[in-house]
Amino acid sequence: MVNNVPAGNLQLCAAVLFTGSSFSQISKFLGAFNIQGLSEQCFYRHQAKLLIPTVNWQWKLEQDDLIREALESGSVTLGGDMRADSPGHSAKYGSYTMMNLTSNKVIDIQLVQEVCGWPPPVEFGPGSQLFLPGAVAACLLHS
Incomplete structure (x- = not known):
């Protein structure tokens, strides 16, 4: 039991x-x-x-360990991609995956709904834009 x-x-x-x-x-x-x-x-x-x-x-x-490891390594290189299943020409829902490119480990997966350009990109360094979903954004951008 x-x-x-x-x-x-x-x-x-x-x-x-x-x-x-x-x-x-x-x-x-x-x-x-x-x-x-x-x-x-x-x-x-x-x-x-x-x-x-x-x-x-x-x-x-697991996610907490991956974020801690990424932060302890000093330099973090992140990559993300959104995959959407669209029944027509515009996708309403998708999954966004964030990966630590140094360790080749996925550190976050979020299901997102796109509404008129949402989610917006987040400024992350000079001249670059990056969308960081959920807990990863809060942890990495405010540490």
Whole structure:
């Protein structure tokens, strides 16, 4: 038992989440072998209450370490890119990835919504512009 949740149920939910599968796929698979599984409501509750917060917590620990390492190294070279999925000619949503080019490690990923040129670039040194999303901007620009 983990937090009063049967460990097998939690492991099944984790396996589905971490492999990119879906509840419907695993439900069909278990049904084909006449194996009783958990309900869809229980599946999503375990993900929302236990797995997603754990993944976010672990990512935050890793991100804090990566930012600390970047700041301790003295000189930081960052690169970023936004990828958008556009159903037409204009993309409304996208993911922005910020990478430390020295260590080749991703230090931040943000989902952003573009609205009339938002997010704007941030001035970062003479003659350069850079958009720094989220916690990375606060940490690197104000340190």
